[in-house]
Amino acid sequence: MDDGGGVSWYEGEESPLRVVCGGPAEHWTDALPIGNGRLGAMVWGGIASELIQLNEDTLWTGMPGNYTDPDAPKALSDVRGLVDDGRFAEATTAASNLLGKPSEVYQLLGDLKLDFDHGHLSYARDSYSRELDLSTATVTVSYSVDDVRFTREHFCSHPHQVIVSKLSASKPGSLSFTVALTSQLLHQSHVRDEKQIVMEGSCPSERLPPPTSKLEDGPRGIRFCSILDLEISEDNGIISVVDGNKLKVDGSSWAILRLVASSSFDGPFTKPADSGKDPVAESLTTLRTVKNVSYSELYLRHLKDFQTLFGRVSFRLWNSDFGARTDDASRITADRVKSFQQDEDPSLVALLFQFGRYLLISSSRPGTRVANLQGIWNKDLRPKWDSTPHMNINLEMNYWPALPCNLAECQEPLFDFISSLSLNGKNTAEVNYRAKGWVAHHKTDIWAKSSPVQGDVVWAFWPMGGAWLCTHLWEHYTYTLDKDFLKMKAYPLLEGCAHFLLDWLIKGPDGYLETNPSTSPEHEFIAPDGKLAAVSYSTTMDMELIRGVFYAVSAAAEILGKSETDLVKSVRKAQTRTRPTKIAWDGSIMEWALDFDDPEVHHRHLSHLFGLFPGHTITLEDTPDLCKAAEKSLYKRGEEGPGWSMMWKAALWAHLENSEHAYRMVKRLFNLVDPDHEVEFHGGLYSNLFAAHPPFQIDANFGFTAAISEMLVQSTGEDLYLLSALPRDKWPSGVVKGLRARGGVTVNISWREGLLLGVDMWSDGETSIVKLHYGGTHSGVQIVSGECHAFDGDLRLIKKTSLMH
Structure with a gap:
């Protein structure tokens, strides 16, 4: 502990960042998300069976269109004339002539289904655990049946472009299951080489196509392929083929599933029929690169890649002096959301902040499609609002946290x-x-x-x-x-x-x-x-x-x-x-x-x-x-509204330096939404921390993370405002490291008992002049590139350290 300035007053380990579930998912918004920007999955975590719902970010209906209307200039002139005459209602009616065709629709990839041969289940709820570890981007499911402990680990690797699942049993030879790939889209599947399932299919070429039963019927849209490769323990276990399109494992100790997927999408200006991309060939190529890579190597590469991004920012909050911590990573997250209106647990705020960063990393990476209305996660052929990017707030809010949150x-x-x-x-x-x-x-x-x-x-x-x-x-x-x-x-x-x-x-x-x-x-x-x-x-x-x-x-x-x-x-x-x-x-x-x-x-x-x-x-x-x-x-x-609206209000109040109202909006989001009894425009959180419009829209998750960052740090390029909307009575002590400010500056801040303790700042770009603001104190400082500048709570420079060290 160091009360002399800087951010080192508490250097303990980061609290575990986990979304903890009390049982298997009953709704899609109970399932836990993983993703690598292009591929996504929702893990349900059942006992007798497991459902992993799959997404690939290029699977959409339709094809490139003609986005012009030669009749629009005449309609535009008519509308302008009505507006000039003050006939606004008539202008609104006439403006319908400026509208065009519907957008296309984001689709799903399919389902990976596992059915386990557990026999008689002496399943005790106390033995079950399902959690998403944000710091490792891994979902783990574990439970006991009789005297055997079963564990499933799932992650989505960006370096290897594969979804990986490891299934294991504590007693050798106790793992038996059947695995299948299926989809609501038009598809066919078959077993290849007696240990791979190949699923091929296509998206509709129209927004609302007629039902068909064969791949050959009707014009094709974007084609896709997904391949599941199955590996089991060498000392025991047998793989057999069931019905020509399923694989059955008997008596293994462990199994590793590697799932790859590709599509024929070749950019927004190429018709699917003209695409030269072969999703089967691309999937096989990807699979060849990962097939002989060990599970531990796949996991280590995934971990290094993910943590390079996620680990840039750490955030801890306490609602009283150091030592009176209320964070309890083992509690069921839905219960923590339920009790937030009473206990106002600040560690849950920090968890949801980091959850937003996790979702952005998982749904938007260089080279992928833009994060849509649900990021990349979708279970429906006709998702609400088509799961499209909406540009009058939602798409923009998706990316609000990208810059300030590093x-x-x-x-x-x-x-x-x-x-x-x-x-x-x-x-x-x-x-x-x-x-x-x-x-x-x-x-x-x-x-x-x-x-x-x-x-x-x-x-x-x-x-x-x-x-x-x-x-x-x-x-x-x-x-x-x-x-x-x-x-x-x-x-x-x-x-x-x-x-x-x-x-x-x-x-x-x-x-x-x-x-x-x-x-x-x-x-x-x-x-x-x-x-x-x-x-x-x-x-x-x-x-x-x-x-x-x-x-x-x-x-x-x-x-x-x-x-x-x-x-x-x-x-x-x-x-x-x-x-x-x-x-x-x-x-x-x-x-x-x-x-x-x-x-x-x-x-x-x-x-x-x-x-x-x-x-x-x-x-x-x-x-x-x-x-x-x-x-x-x-x-x-x-104060009421859908989740994204509340989070915009939180950021707006933060820029008015009104910490009370900014916090009120933050607090309102911690309302547990029942998927069976959703109320339109009443936002909140589902049990897996997805934010609700309702139904689920990812923008409020991103908006929450952005709003919290604005409460802590605001900047203009010349000015940097510290803790200007901090709710000191709710978050009296905290440390945040790695936030970014305009001007290429990175900022670490610590505070205790509601007062600033210290600030560390450095620039990875040009040397710049920055004016610091905290309360009524202002301090101009030259931030020299390559040096970390440490300030105390009165904004006095106390030391400089070379970033080389």
């Missing part, structure tokens, strides 16, 4: 996806809107759909999806200071987005540049004639997003020496003519350009508060009046 690489699939969207979006912009650049709307899919989808105008028409995604490009640079990324990846996409926005803006009667038509995501208003409407002009979120993109273009151009181009000059000129954020008659932030009446003040979206977070135009220092109005808006919205 997982920048996990954001790479998002940038690859934006690149694909920009290509389709260029055609959509040109044909639908007669505009340069590129555009993307509210809902997309693996084919990078850029046009509006079919649906209700209130949510389906929203041409700002690309703009919001582009803010992530600039944020990536501000955290990493990677100029190559800025030059080669970010800036060309920002340029294209800015070109569209400049053409989309039209001069209004009062001199502002306006967006018309314009919606505030998924929210209606009451027009002056008393009718419900969704379409008007220049919603607050439109303007905030446009300002965010224009700022990024201008700032990036300065760094890259492009500040005198015609585009940048046009952007800077337009910046001064965008409609500013205004305060409504009741003191809240105006959501629309006109002060319409709101028919649903408790609406789940916080779109008009984008400037506070994740934007940067509303700050306590520069715009105190707008901050006061944002606070009023948050009070109006209330």
Whole structure:
């Protein structure tokens, strides 16, 4: 223990980070997730049988489409005319002519089923355990039958691209089971070489295909293959074939299952019928690389790879002074969630924080598809909301924790996806809107759909999806200071987005540049004639997003020496003519350009508060009046809502430095959701810690992790704010290590009895000047690259240490 500064006052071992289950899963949201970014599995942990539901991130319905509509320009002109005339309800109806076809749907891979020959079960519940260890990314199931202890270990290896399961029995020769692969998709399976099961199939070529019984019937969509390889102990055990497509093991001591999977998906612009990829050949190739790799080597490589990412951040909380710890990793996690409203166990907060990081690593890795509405985990042919990326909050929230929580690489699939969207979006912009650049709307899919989808105008028409995604490009640079990324990846996409926005803006009667038509995501208003409407002009979120993109273009151009181009000059000129954020008659932030009446003040979206977070135009220092109005808006919205909405509110309150209300939103998420009695828009957690909309949406898990990081550390590139929204009475003592701040800075913080003890900071990029803020104390410091700077609780520099040591 060291009270003289720095973060070393407690250097004990990290508490076990485990999601502990009381019995086998009864619902999908009781099962435990594993994944490597591309492959995913949900482990149910049964006794007489085991179900492992499988996913592969490229399995989607459909094929590339035409995302243009030559009739859209006429419809756009009509809608703009109605908006100009103040006929907002009619404009909303007319805007349906701007909508297009539905998006495609994320599919499942299939099920790995194990049936055990346990005979008479003298199963005692006390002997059963099932848990996910976040630090090893491993699910372990263990139980006793009579005098035999059975154990199953499951992990999903990124280095070897294989799902691995080890089954073992404490008594030699006691392990007997049958294994099969099956799928709800059109498929066939057979046994190969008497110890491998090969399953081949295809996704529907249409969104809702007619039922068929053979692979040859109807046009194929994306084809897939999964191969399960079975290895058993050499000294005992027999493998036999059952029904031509199952394997049966009798009398073995242990078994190792290696499952690989591939698809014919060859990018968002290649039709499945034109793909040259052979999923069977690719699966066999992958299997050959892992078949002779021992279980221990597979596990060690998996562990090293995973912990390289996961181990960058550690986080511990106590609700009283050191020594009065309440964390109990052996307790059933669902029971801990149930009791949180009474005991407010801070160690459960730390667990859910790290669970969000675990899910991001498991569902988004360089080279994989972008994390969708459920990450990569899905059990349905027709999942809720198609399990697609939604770009009016959900996809963006998925990646909120990537940068501050030290997982920048996990954001790479998002940038690859934006690149694909920009290509389709260029055609959509040109044909639908007669505009340069590129555009993307509210809902997309693996084919990078850029046009509006079919649906209700209130949510389906929203041409700002690309703009919001582009803010992530600039944020990536501000955290990493990677100029190559800025030059080669970010800036060309920002340029294209800015070109569209400049053409989309039209001069209004009062001199502002306006967006018309314009919606505030998924929210209606009451027009002056008393009718419900969704379409008007220049919603607050439109303007905030446009300002965010224009700022990024201008700032990036300065760094890259492009500040005198015609585009940048046009952007800077337009910046001064965008409609500013205004305060409504009741003191809240105006959501629309006109002060319409709101028919649903408790609406789940916080779109008009984008400037506070994740934007940067509303700050306590520069715009105190707008901050006061944002606070009023948050009070109006209330505290209830789906999980993602509550987590956005937590981050917003954090940026108002209101720790009490930020914590209230954090606490509200700890509500155990019953899958059999879900209430729409009442968020919470399932027993496996998946977050609920309900049903399950992964964005709230990621939003929770991001919100906690914002409560602890906020940054601008020049300023770094420490513990500005820390609920000191709830988390009086804690240590967090490895959080990232803008400017390429890594931060470790410790506090005790609600007071800052010390801070360690270092930069892995350029030497920079940072102004530290804590309470009323401010300290300017030069952070020298290659050195760790340690400060005490009064922000006094106490020592420097070379990172080489």
